[in-house]
Amino acid sequence: AQTVTQSQPEMSVQEAETVTLSCTYDTSESDYYLFWYKQPPSRQMILVIRQEAYKQQNATENRFSVNFQKAAKSFSLKISDSQLGDAAMYFCAYRAPYYTGANSKLTFGKGITLSVRP
Amino acid sequence: NAGVTQTPKFQVLKTGQSMTLQCAQDMNHEYMSWYRQDPGMGLRLIHYSVGAGITDQGEVPNGYNVSRSTTEDFPLRLLSAAPSQTSVYFCASSYGSGANYNEQFFGPGTRLTVL
Numbered sequence: 001a002q003t004v005t006q007s008q009p010e011m012s013v014q015e016a017e018t019v020t021l022s023c024t025y026d027t028s029e030s031d032y033y034l035f036w037y038k039q040p041p042s043r044q045m046i047l048v049i050r051q052e053a054y055k056q057q058n059a060t061e062n063r064f065s066v067n068f069q070k071a072a073k074s075f076s077l078k079i080s081d082s083q084l085g086d087a088a089m090y091f092c093a094y095r096a097p098y099y100t101g102a103n104s105k106l107t108f109g110k111g112i113t114l115s116v117r118p
Numbered sequence: 119n120a121g122v123t124q125t126p127k128f129q130v131l132k133t134g135q136s137m138t139l140q141c142a143q144d145m146n147h148e149y150m151s152w153y154r155q156d157p158g159m160g161l162r163l164i165h166y167s168v169g170a171g172i173t174d175q176g177e178v179p180n181g182y183n184v185s186r187s188t189t190e191d192f193p194l195r196l197l198s199a200a201p202s203q204t205s206v207y208f209c210a211s212s213y214g215s216g217a218n219y220n221e222q223f224f225g226p227g228t229r230l231t232v233l
Contacts, residue, residue, distance in 0.1 A: 047221060
């Protein structure tokens with residue numbers, strides 16, 4: 001079974017600085033999807049960024065980028081120029097390839113709470 | 119469109135009571151899922167459906183029932199509520215089938231407390 005591990009329960013960053021959130025996963029598949037979701041105090045789950053495993057290039061969305069290391073099964077999120085609005089819980093998630101029949105569901109890590117200091 | 123909607127937003131139950139959490143989506147998504155979120159546990163899959171009439175168990179299905187009679191609706195039933203079911207419940211949906219990536223859209227969640 002796939003597992004997703006986020007070993008840091010909390011992190012803190014100074015406003016305007018850069019922070020990296022770590023995530024590792026375990027799978028026997030070679031073609032899959034990885035995601036970072038943000039959950040602010042409103043509780044809404046917001047997709048931040050996604051990475052297709054078959055793509056070697058790391059995904060980037062504005063101030064958010066990932067460091068995808070497929071061989072190491074590592075998928076970290078870098079937030080540049082941190083803003084107060086980035087304070088939230090962040091979840092790493094895995095989605096199996098469609099041919100496994102398991103692509104209808106996500107496996108989540110336990111999450112990390114990010115605080116941003118003004 | 120409204121996306122994924124959930125009702126109610128908050129609910130307090132007594133042990134042994136039953137209730138149904140409603141979930142609806144207006145995006146014609148094939149896949150729908152229910153997750154529960156507990157402190158320090160992330161989101162865990164309860165039940166999921168790949169289309170009308172098709173449901174399956176996830177990681178933590180005990181104490182919950184689901185059915186999918188239409189594409190739009192995917193209600194979650196608590197048969198006899200227990201304090202261990204105190205949690206925040208999320209419904210999610212996405213397009214299915216095929217090899218393309220399909221984003222999962224989440225509802226706003228339901229906070230359930232069982233006394």
